[in-house]
Amino acid sequence: MTTVRKDTYRWSARGFIAPGVLLVAVLLYLPLLWTTYLSFTEYNGLGDPDWVGFSNYIDMWRDPAMVGSVLNTLMWVVGTLLIPVGLGLLLAVLTFDLKGGVWLRLPFLIPYAVSGIGVGLVWSFVLQSNGALDQALAVFGVTDPPRWLLDVPLNTLVMICAAAWQGVGVNALLFTIGLQSIPKEPLEAARLDGAGPLRLFGSIMWPMLAPLTTVVVGLSIVGSLKTFDIVMGMTKGGPGRQSETLAVTMYRDAFVNANYGSGSAIAVFLMIVTLLASLLYLRRQLSAKHEF
Amino acid sequence: MKLGRRLAALGSVLAAGALLVSCSGGGGGSSAGEVEGTLDFYTNKGAWEPDFEALNPLSEEAIGIDLDIASYSDQPQYEAFIRQSFRTDESPGLFTWATGPQLQELVDEGLIAETTDIWDEAIEEGWVSEDLKQYYTYDDKQYCVPLNIAYWVMYYNIPIFEENGIEVPTTWDELMDAAATFSDNGVTPFYTTSTLFTFVWFETLVAGTDPELYQGLETGEVSYTDPRIVEIMNTWLEQEEAGWFTDPGSTTDPATMLNNGEMAMINFGTFFSGSLKGVGMEPGVDYGTFIIPAVDPGLDKTPVPVETGPLCTAENSPQRERGLEYARWWMGPEAQGAWNSARGDVPFNPQAEVSDEGLAELGEEIASGDYELVTRYFEAAPPPVLTVALEQLGAFIANPGDPLPYLQTIQDAADAYWAEQE
Numbered sequence: 001m002t003t004v005r006k007d008t009y010r011w012s013a014r015g016f017i018a019p020g021v022l023l024v025a026v027l028l029y030l031p032l033l034w035t036t037y038l039s040f041t042e043y044n045g046l047g048d049p050d051w052v053g054f055s056n057y058i059d060m061w062r063d064p065a066m067v068g069s070v071l072n073t074l075m076w077v078v079g080t081l082l083i084p085v086g087l088g089l090l091l092a093v094l095t096f097d098l099k100g101g102v103w104l105r106l107p108f109l110i111p112y113a114v115s116g117i118g119v120g121l122v123w124s125f126v127l128q129s130n131g132a133l134d135q136a137l138a139v140f141g142v143t144d145p146p147r148w149l150l151d152v153p154l155n156t157l158v159m160i161c162a163a164a165w166q167g168v169g170v171n172a173l174l175f176t177i178g179l180q181s182i183p184k185e186p187l188e189a190a191r192l193d194g195a196g197p198l199r200l201f202g203s204i205m206w207p208m209l210a211p212l213t214t215v216v217v218g219l220s221i222v223g224s225l226k227t228f229d230i231v232m233g234m235t236k237g238g239p240g241r242q243s244e245t246l247a248v249t250m251y252r253d254a255f256v257n258a259n260y261g262s263g264s265a266i267a268v269f270l271m272i273v274t275l276l277a278s279l280l281y282l283r284r285q286l287s288a289k290h291e292f
Numbered sequence: 293m294k295l296g297r298r299l300a301a302l303g304s305v306l307a308a309g310a311l312l313v314s315c316s317g318g319g320g321g322s323s324a325g326e327v328e329g330t331l332d333f334y335t336n337k338g339a340w341e342p343d344f345e346a347l348n349p350l351s352e353e354a355i356g357i358d359l360d361i362a363s364y365s366d367q368p369q370y371e372a373f374i375r376q377s378f379r380t381d382e383s384p385g386l387f388t389w390a391t392g393p394q395l396q397e398l399v400d401e402g403l404i405a406e407t408t409d410i411w412d413e414a415i416e417e418g419w420v421s422e423d424l425k426q427y428y429t430y431d432d433k434q435y436c437v438p439l440n441i442a443y444w445v446m447y448y449n450i451p452i453f454e455e456n457g458i459e460v461p462t463t464w465d466e467l468m469d470a471a472a473t474f475s476d477n478g479v480t481p482f483y484t485t486s487t488l489f490t491f492v493w494f495e496t497l498v499a500g501t502d503p504e505l506y507q508g509l510e511t512g513e514v515s516y517t518d519p520r521i522v523e524i525m526n527t528w529l530e531q532e533e534a535g536w537f538t539d540p541g542s543t544t545d546p547a548t549m550l551n552n553g554e555m556a557m558i559n560f561g562t563f564f565s566g567s568l569k570g571v572g573m574e575p576g577v578d579y580g581t582f583i584i585p586a587v588d589p590g591l592d593k594t595p596v597p598v599e600t601g602p603l604c605t606a607e608n609s610p611q612r613e614r615g616l617e618y619a620r621w622w623m624g625p626e627a628q629g630a631w632n633s634a635r636g637d638v639p640f641n642p643q644a645e646v647s648d649e650g651l652a653e654l655g656e657e658i659a660s661g662d663y664e665l666v667t668r669y670f671e672a673a674p675p676p677v678l679t680v681a682l683e684q685l686g687a688f689i690a691n692p693g694d695p696l697p698y699l700q701t702i703q704d705a706a707d708a709y710w711a712e713q714e
Contacts, residue, residue, distance in 0.1 A: 044375075044397070045372065045376065046375055046378060046397065046398065046401045046403065047401055064701075124543060125543075128541055128542055128544075129539035129540070129541030129542045130539060130542055130544075131543075144409045147541055147690075148541075149541055150486065150541045150690045150691070151636030151691075187652065190419070195607075236487055238486060238686050238687070238690070239486045239540075239684065239686050239687045239689070239690030239691065240489060240683045240684055240686060240687025240690070240698075241683050241687075242687065251368070252679070255368035255369065255372050255374075256367075256679055257675065257676055257679050258367045258371060258372075258375065258675070259676070
């Protein structure tokens with residue numbers, strides 16, 4: 001009787017889980033399998049894909065722009081860690097214990113509500129030649145400002161800054177939550193022992209923030225590896241292909257050139273890099289002593 | 293209780309199934325075989341949607357068909373959608389595309405409905421010139437009908453020309469002198485951009501120097517690193533270095549720039565008139581057009597780049613007959629006259645009434661026999677070469693310098709493409 005009831009319960013549970021599993025399978029796993037299959041084919045979106053083995057994976061490295069794309073993506077990973085994450089941490093540390101600190105953090109959080117492509121368009125208006133920034137600089141007598149979106153690597157750097165404009169607030173919010181969860185006692189004890197602000201941060205806050213830092217840095221790495229919308233909104237990967245990221249290169253090959261096989265190979269490569277980066281980083285960081 | 297739980301679980305599964313079915317299934321398709329009714333029309337010309345809509349009352353009255361317009365403003369997204377639609381039973385009854393290799397690709401796959409009888413009738417009625425047929429002909433059969441025809445000419449700001457005492461140039465030397473005078477007077481002569489329309493000046497210089505050289509690039513017989521092309525690029529480089537072009541990093545609408553006097557001239561397709569009217573410029577008062585003289589004065593005929601975009605019907609569309617009926621009506625003088633007044637473009641139908649006098653004169657002048665139509669580079673170059681060329685010319689415009697590395701990158705793409713065709 002008990003077994004029958006248990007079986008009934010299990011079947012009901014499976015029934016309830018089934019819609020979710022079905023949706024994930026159809027919307028995530030099937031496209032993933034299809035993309036992986038396409039990466040081994042030559043396919044222009046018409047007719048049937050032709051099996052070409054690993055040639056898309058080999059050919060993509062023969063394209064000099066692909067190397068540039070990888071380097072730009074790495075620049076995005078490092079830049080995003082330094083600026084939005086670093087500034088977010090600084091903002092959180094400077095304001096979490098302040099009275100009214102929330103009002104100082106709030107303005108940084110508002111841009112998070114804007115979509116990436118929106119951020120790209122707004123900053124493109126600001127940074128285009130003779131745009132808002134150039135006009136503002138002209139007031140101060142700067143008549144020959146840098147070509148923000150045309151020169152390499154300046155264009156990638158200013159795009160990272162635009163991403164920072166959007167990302168600092170949410171990182172600061174996450175770090176603030178982490179700081180607020182640190183027990184007061186060790187901080188008080190360290191203060192009584194005469195620890196200054198830098199010592200407090202280095203010896204107490206930073207180690208105790210580690211689990212949250214792991215999450216923020218992990219999210220930042222994954223997010224920056226797949227950077228697409230801001231670049232499309234600001235330079236479309238140009239001039240030439242000089243500011244392309246891997247995701248933009250994938251889009252160009254698949255949708256602009258209608259070379260779905262090559263685009264899929266880059267997508268699979270990007271997915272593997274993102275998964276490996278996440279796994280390596282998380283395995284290293286989320287060890288037993290840093291259990292979250 | 294047990295039954296209730298089972299029913300609830302079953303209900304969840306059915307609901308998920310229904311959701312997936314509703315996601316994958318398309319609407320429409322109910323009008324198979326009926327010619328009259330609403331025709332689903334897909335276009336990448338998002339900005340032209342009101343102009344298409346303006347023709348609806350007329351088409352409804354004439355043939356009982358009105359368009360339900362789905363417009364895209366992002367070209368790659370649009371192309372991916374159309375390509376994908378051929379794999380479904382919802383392929384479009386009417387859609388816009390590009391002539392040249394892009395149309396050929398669809399025709400080769402048997403995806404496009406033949407329009408030979410529509411063309412025969414239109415030519416017999418005198419609705420379209422025989423010359424235009426070549427852009428729609430594959431194996432002696434026609435596919436699609438022309439959506440429009442646009443000549444690539446020079447638009448200029450009339451008050452700026454007058455203020456600087458410049459007459460409309462009739463030779464290349466006069467055009468160069470005009471540019472130098474403008475430059476000396478602090479006026480930027482020409483518009484340029486580092487995205488999308490990066491091929492325009494290249495096309496003008498190469499076709500104007502030697503139309504055969506230009507056509508050689510199209511067929512792969514001429515290399516992009518050919519010394520003659522390099523020399524032309526070096527001429528362009530000198531002009532860039534002389535400051536003859538607007539800042540390529542500006543994303544301001546070029547119509548607004550011409551209106552504001554940020555440059556004196558812009559080399560564009562005749563559909564640009566619609567944009568200029570959109571910013572309040574009046575033809576003949578605020579702006580004018582002239583055919584760009586050939587770079588080489590020794591040419592028998594002055595080359596004029598021409599672009600014609602097609603209106604196509606998918607062969608397996610449930611709205612195939614309706615789409616073809618609309619295409620037939622579209623070729624006629626009534627539709628073309630209405631289109632001209634809605635869009636302000638040069639109609640391909642010589643019997644259509646032209647509301648813009650300047651454009652009407654331009655059309656007549658081009659038809660005079662002194663000009664040679666050459667296919668616009670955008671349609672002439674094979675798509676994989678075009679993509680790289682647009683990027684590399686954009687990079688050259690953004691950072692003018694030795695043109696050879698840019699040309700070599702384009703030639704690498706051309707080599708790869710032509711090797712595949714063998």
